[in-house]
Amino acid sequence: MVKYLLRRFGFLILTLLITSMVIFAATQLLPGDVARVILGREAGEAALQALREELGLNDPVPVQYGRWLVNFVRGDWGKSYSTKSEIRPLVIGRLRNSLMLAVVILVISVPVAIFLGVVAGLNENKWIDNVVSIASLAVVGLPEFVTGLVLIQIFAFRLRWFPANSSIRPTTSFLEALPMLILPALTATLVLLAYIARLTRAGVIEELKQQYVRTADLKGLPYRVVIFKHVLRNALIPTITVIAISMGWLISGLIVIENVFNYPGLGRLMVFAIDRRDLPLLQAVTMVAVLGFALSNLLADILYAILDPRIRLG
Amino acid sequence: MEQERAVLEVKDLTVAYRIGERWLEAIRDINLSIFCGQIYGLVGESGSGKTTLAMSILNYLGQNGRILKGSIVFDGEEISQYPKEKMRSFWGSKIALVPQNPLSSLNPTLTVGEQVQEVLRLHLKMPEAAARKRVVELFEQVRLAEPQRVARSYPHQISGGMQQRVMIAMALAASPRLLLLDEPTTSLDVTTQASILDLIKELIQGQDMAVLYVTHNLGVVVELCHRVAVLYAGELVEDAPLEEIFRQPLHPYTFGLLKSVPKLGQNKKEQVLSSIPGQIPALAQRGSGCIFQSRCPIALDICAERPPLESIDAKRSSRCFRWQELLRGEIPLEKLFEAEGEALQASIPVQQKSEAAALDAQGIIVEFESHASLFESLARRSSRKVKAVKDVSIRIEAGDTLGLVGESGSGKTSLARAISGLNEPEAGSIRIYGLSAAPKLSKRNRDVLRRLQMVFQNPEEALNPFMTVGESLRRQLFVLQGIRGEEAQRLAEEMVKAVQLPLDVLNRRPNQLSGGEKQRIAIARAFITNPDVVIADEPVSSLDVSVQATILNLINRLQGNFNNGLLFISHNLAIVGYLADQIAVIYLGALMQLCRAVDLFKPPYHPYTEALLSAVPSVELGKKAQTIRLEGELPSPTERIEGCPFHSRCPRKIGEICERQAPPWRVDESTQKRIYCHYTLEELTELQSPILDVGL
Numbered sequence A: 001m002v003k004y005l006l007r008r009f010g011f012l013i014l015t016l017l018i019t020s021m022v023i024f025a026a027t028q029l030l031p032g033d034v035a036r037v038i039l040g041r042e043a044g045e046a047a048l049q050a051l052r053e054e055l056g057l058n059d060p061v062p063v064q065y066g067r068w069l070v071n072f073v074r075g076d077w078g079k080s081y082s083t084k085s086e087i088r089p090l091v092i093g094r095l096r097n098s099l100m101l102a103v104v105i106l107v108i109s110v111p112v113a114i115f116l117g118v119v120a121g122l123n124e125n126k127w128i129d130n131v132v133s134i135a136s137l138a139v140v141g142l143p144e145f146v147t148g149l150v151l152i153q154i155f156a157f158r159l160r161w162f163p164a165n166s167s168i169r170p171t172t173s174f175l176e177a178l179p180m181l182i183l184p185a186l187t188a189t190l191v192l193l194a195y196i197a198r199l200t201r202a203g204v205i206e207e208l209k210q211q212y213v214r215t216a217d218l219k220g221l222p223y224r225v226v227i228f229k230h231v232l233r234n235a236l237i238p239t240i241t242v243i244a245i246s247m248g249w250l251i252s253g254l255i256v257i258e259n260v261f262n263y264p265g266l267g268r269l270m271v272f273a274i275d276r277r278d279l280p281l282l283q284a285v286t287m288v289a290v291l292g293f294a295l296s297n298l299l300a301d302i303l304y305a306i307l308d309p310r311i312r313l314g
Numbered sequence B: 001m002e003q004e005r006a007v008l009e010v011k012d013l014t015v016a017y018r019i020g021e022r023w024l025e026a027i028r029d030i031n032l033s034i035f036c037g038q039i040y041g042l043v044g045e046s047g048s049g050k051t052t053l054a055m056s057i058l059n060y061l062g063q064n065g066r067i068l069k070g071s072i073v074f075d076g077e078e079i080s081q082y083p084k085e086k087m088r089s090f091w092g093s094k095i096a097l098v099p100q101n102p103l104s105s106l107n108p109t110l111t112v113g114e115q116v117q118e119v120l121r122l123h124l125k126m127p128e129a130a131a132r133k134r135v136v137e138l139f140e141q142v143r144l145a146e147p148q149r150v151a152r153s154y155p156h157q158i159s160g161g162m163q164q165r166v167m168i169a170m171a172l173a174a175s176p177r178l179l180l181l182d183e184p185t186t187s188l189d190v191t192t193q194a195s196i197l198d199l200i201k202e203l204i205q206g207q208d209m210a211v212l213y214v215t216h217n218l219g220v221v222v223e224l225c226h227r228v229a230v231l232y233a234g235e236l237v238e239d240a241p242l243e244e245i246f247r248q249p250l251h252p253y254t255f256g257l258l259k260s261v262p263k264l265g266q267n268k269k270e271q272v273l274s275s276i277p278g279q280i281p282a283l284a285q286r287g288s289g290c291i292f293q294s295r296c297p298i299a300l301d302i303c304a305e306r307p308p309l310e311s312i313d314a315k316r317s318s319r320c321f322r323w324q325e326l327l328r329g330e331i332p333l334e335k336l337f338e339a340e341g342e343a344l345q346a347s348i349p350v351q352q353k354s355e356a357a358a359l360d361a362q363g364i365i366v367e368f369e370s371h372a373s374l375f376e377s378l379a380r381r382s383s384r385k386v387k388a389v390k391d392v393s394i395r396i397e398a399g400d401t402l403g404l405v406g407e408s409g410s411g412k413t414s415l416a417r418a419i420s421g422l423n424e425p426e427a428g429s430i431r432i433y434g435l436s437a438a439p440k441l442s443k444r445n446r447d448v449l450r451r452l453q454m455v456f457q458n459p460e461e462a463l464n465p466f467m468t469v470g471e472s473l474r475r476q477l478f479v480l481q482g483i484r485g486e487e488a489q490r491l492a493e494e495m496v497k498a499v500q501l502p503l504d505v506l507n508r509r510p511n512q513l514s515g516g517e518k519q520r521i522a523i524a525r526a527f528i529t530n531p532d533v534v535i536a537d538e539p540v541s542s543l544d545v546s547v548q549a550t551i552l553n554l555i556n557r558l559q560g561n562f563n564n565g566l567l568f569i570s571h572n573l574a575i576v577g578y579l580a581d582q583i584a585v586i587y588l589g590a591l592m593q594l595c596r597a598v599d600l601f602k603p604p605y606h607p608y609t610e611a612l613l614s615a616v617p618s619v620e621l622g623k624k625a626q627t628i629r630l631e632g633e634l635p636s637p638t639e640r641i642e643g644c645p646f647h648s649r650c651p652r653k654i655g656e657i658c659e660r661q662a663p664p665w666r667v668d669e670s671t672q673k674r675i676y677c678h679y680t681l682e683e684l685t686e687l688q689s690p691i692l693d694v695g696l
């Protein structure tokens, strides 16, 4: 088990190194002269040259990469070209926001999705399964901005339960932010819910066919024990690992939702950085996003190993 | 033995499955009573409905199965109409099942100890700690070494034999009144099967319990059962005490079945195997007459009616109109099941005899790399090498059959695949009539490919599902010999005739054929190019007994006609002993014994051969002279073993010398029997007594 985790961890570091190279290469190749972006159209050649020198843009690419990586690991993420402020506090703040949103999304969607999936799976092809399946298909087809806007219409404008604008500040505490998190979380939930529920349903149906279920039945165990202790223990393994993997997406992939609700998450920061050709910012945001993906994958692996003893020893 | 009231009484039970729109009867009018202390054998081939019957008794039929009529009375209580929820108070506590596949029947994510504990806590209301202790006791009872460690293991961490012991412990945990065993040893090796059977026998003895043992293996029935019911195509055709059914079967099907099983000590030189022509009718094709009519050699006009299950005396019954004649011995059944078939027209040229052996494989070594995971191989971590075959040499003369016997993990299939080029061997040379064959299949030229053909256990491996049989055969001829057109068609037709199939199969695809028919086509495909050597890897082990015999006869006859060398691989000693001229016994990738087939059953034996022979359940009553059982488990393939490969389990182990020093080959000059052991042949002869007391 320890060996397995160490190997997984080594794999993670390797992934991060490679992606950091890709990120660096890609951002360097992004069209546009950084110095000109910073100083504006009217700047003279001398000023541009001085700034390039100051930013190290004239050094060979590997040197730039090495310097950038070392600084990044040390926690010195540099200054944003566009806002001229320190990048780290900015990105960390946004990360906090994204994490808060992700947690709320998971808390809402996971229990509901698993419940629906299990109910549908246990009643394969009966009416309740059909209702869940059709409803989840319908929802999964809707784009996020449509569901988002509909939710705003209903809950913000009609019922006035939650605000339509979720632009929280860096100082807003989680509890204060909570009401503003509900609507974006619901929007993401609708997308995630269908996906997790269908996966769970498939898992339950698959496991019900296994012979050990017959063994459990023929031991005389009550139905709920057969289901909860025997079937779900196996059926939920893929679901749980997929949930862990989806953490990565929840942290940095909710660009549309963040835009609809004006929520200051990592996704919007990334769009902002691309917009402004703010290379250091973009690099930092992307690195954090990749880190999020890698860690959530690691988490999935760990969970899988804990849940399935056949992996644990491999 | 308390005999007053049956523990289980099945009356006129008919069960149907829904297939498409129709309900088809899988079992019809079954009557069966099992008393306390009785072990009842239920014998049937695939499609006989034996598992359906077992599941109906458990009242666990699933969504598309339904009891159409009849009753199931358990301890005086009619249970056939009980809903699932009500059955839960019977399952596990009063009726228990030991299923066929222990691994898939255990929950992969719970320890086996916990899975047995559940039964104790539920039915015996034991508290956790007591249950944990009791599990260890139960595991001791079922002879699990290190019961505590096993209890903490997950199913995949223990061997198949151990898993089955766990299942038995689980079934017996709450001392049920009725124990159902559904082919509990079918997935196990013979030596493991033998010790599991011993265990079952011992545990059942003196218990207040009735047992139904469902199997296709007649030998197992002889070992274990008091009474036998024979099931054919969903109907009970005969029901009698063990001795009587074996002494004088009163239904032609029972007779045919008994005759088709190859018996230890039988050899092709002395007799052709009997077989039952045809095959079991499919569910939808079961008419209103006698269910066996289509295959019965003594059918009469009245057999278009359905015969009743008639009581012959208080103890036995038969579902045949002609049982009285059978009882009086007026029908010479013996002759009627003689194998069909005549010699193949020798228009395909016969092999020239030559000095060199048909197949000469020297010093074959096969290694596999065992990676624990994909990641490990990605990271190129030092992989563990597993030696599947350790320096094995074999030689087969033209027209000779070498039978290679071994259990799972013995390396027999690895050796076959190495010789045929499917797995590249690490070392060794392969020669066919002196012509050297490249180790890699892709490096072999057309000529070598033609000379060496293979028949697999699963015929689908050799048949392209998208080609008709005719296309497959003609393609083989064209690719390997450049024969096409009319000539190819003629040869294909001839070959189909030779494997005794009607010519219209040429236009059919594999999925329209039965398992036995597919295997015949695979055999036809292997022989059609007149190869020098054919390797047949377990070609009959997935087939029913009555079909097996036909295929064995067929292989035998084809080989006789073509005069090619045959490497016949099987785990079944009786079959190998029947078909082979020479025998090689393999254990953990190394040969243990080489001898003529006729000498296999006589001492001296290699201690492993001795254990194997002793483990085979014999279909003949009272034929076993002694029992030798192997202790322990097959060592893991990654383990390095010094000295004799068999020392960890050898019942005759001498001492340290066996662990340290590789044994020498002991050779009997007159018979060329070769045994790999520290004992001399004389010492072994002294120690051993014949396993079979047949006059060999």
Ligand code: SF4
Residues within 6 Å of the ligand: B251, B252, B253, B290, B291, B292, B293, B296, B297, B298, B299, B300, B303, B307, B319, B320, B321, B322
């Ligand atoms: S009833 Fe007729 S067809 Fe059936 S087994 Fe007896 S003789 Fe054969």
Ligand code: SF4
Residues within 6 Å of the ligand: B607, B608, B644, B645, B646, B647, B648, B650, B651, B652, B653, B654, B655, B658, B663, B676, B677, B678, B679
């Ligand atoms: S060498 Fe020793 S361990 Fe090996 S078979 Fe002979 S007696 Fe048994």
